[in-house]
Amino acid sequence: MSPPKTSEPAFKTSKKRIFISLLGLTFALIMLLILVGGWIATIGLNHLHPGLTLIAQIIAGLAFIFLSGIISALILSILLEKDLPFTQKIRGLGIKLFLPLMEHLGPRLGVSKENVRNSFIEINNRLLVSGHRHTIPPERMLLLLPHCLQRADCQRRITTSIDNCQQCGRCNIDALIKLASAHKVRIAVATGGTLARKIVRDHRPKIIIAVACERDLTSGIHDTFPLPVYGILNQRPEGPCWNTIVDVSEIEKALQIFLKKV
Numbered sequence: 449m450s451p452p453k454t455s456e457p458a459f460k461t462s463k464k465r466i467f468i469s470l471l472g473l474t475f476a477l478i479m480l481l482i483l484v485g486g487w488i489a490t491i492g493l494n495h496l497h498p499g500l501t502l503i504a505q506i507i508a509g510l511a512f513i514f515l516s517g518i519i520s521a522l523i524l525s526i527l528l529e530k531d532l533p534f535t536q537k538i539r540g541l542g543i544k545l546f547l548p549l550m551e552h553l554g555p556r557l558g559v560s561k562e563n564v565r566n567s568f569i570e571i572n573n574r575l576l577v578s579g580h581r582h583t584i585p586p587e588r589m590l591l592l593l594p595h596c597l598q599r600a601d602c603q604r605r606i607t608t609s610i611d612n613c614q615q616c617g618r619c620n621i622d623a624l625i626k627l628a629s630a631h632k633v634r635i636a637v638a639t640g641g642t643l644a645r646k647i648v649r650d651h652r653p654k655i656i657i658a659v660a661c662e663r664d665l666t667s668g669i670h671d672t673f674p675l676p677v678y679g680i681l682n683q684r685p686e687g688p689c690w691n692t693i694v695d696v697s698e699i700e701k702a703l704q705i706f707l708k709k710v
C-alpha cells in the first residue's frame with residue numbers, strides 16, 4: 449500500500465516538462481495549420497477580391513495573438529505555480545481544446561497516452577491548488593472513489609450506499625470512510641461515468657476529490673468542467689480495475705488543502 453518509490457519532486461517535474469513540451473508542440477502545430485490554411489485561402493481570396501486577403505491575414509494574426517496569450521499564461525502559471533488572472537478560464541481551454549489534441553499528438557512523438565494524461569492530471573491539480581482562495585465547507589466536498597478499490601471478493605453493495613461497508617479493513621474503503629467521517633466530507637463509490645455523473649448531480653459539490661486511473665480521471669475532469677476535480681491516481685498491483693489501492697495520505701493532504709482557509 450506504499451506509494452510508488454519514484455522521488456516525488458523529480459517525478460512531478462518530469463510530468464510538468466512533458467506537459468509543457470507537448471503544449472508547445474501542439475501550439476506550433478495549430479499555428480502551422482493556421483499559416484498553411486491562411487496561405488491557401490489567400491490565393492483563392494485574392495482572385496475574388498484583394499481586400500479579402502487582408503481580412504484573412506487579420507483573422508490569422510488575431511488567432512495567433514489569442515492563442516499565444518493563452519499558451520503563455522498557461523505555461524507561466526504552471527512554472528510559477530501562481531494563480532494569474534484568468535488561470536481557471538485558461539484551465540478550461542487546456543481541458544477542452546489542448547488535451548484532446550495532446551492525446552493524439554503525444555503517442556506520435558513517443559509519449560504514451562497514459563503519460564500525457566498523467567501529466568495533465570498533475571498540472572490540473574497544481575492549477576486548482578494555486579487558484580484555491582476560499583475555504584470549501586466539508587459538506588460541499590465530495591470524495592469520489594472507483595468501485596475497483598473494493599476487494600473483488602467482498603459481497604457488500606457499497607455502490608448503493610457506502611454505509612454497507614462493514615469496515616473489515618481488507619481494502620482502502622475502510623480507511624477512506626474513516627477519513628471522510630473525520631473531516632465530515634461526503635464520500636461515494638461509482639462504477640462508471642454514468643453513476644459518477646448521477647452522484648455529482650445529487651451531491652452538488654463545489655469540488656470533487658476523485659480517485660481513479662488516468663483514463664477515468666481525465667474524462668471525469670473533462671466532463672465535469674467547470675466543476676473542479678482534483679485527481680488522485682489509484683495503483684494497480686493486480687492489473688487494471690481489480691483490487692486497486694490508493695495512498696490514503698495523499699487524499700488526506702488534498703482534503704486539508706481545500707478545507708483550509710487561504
Ligand code: SF4
Nearest residue numbers: 602613614616617619
Ligand atoms: S473494507 Fe471490507 S467490507 Fe468494506 S468494502 Fe472493503 S472488503 Fe468490503
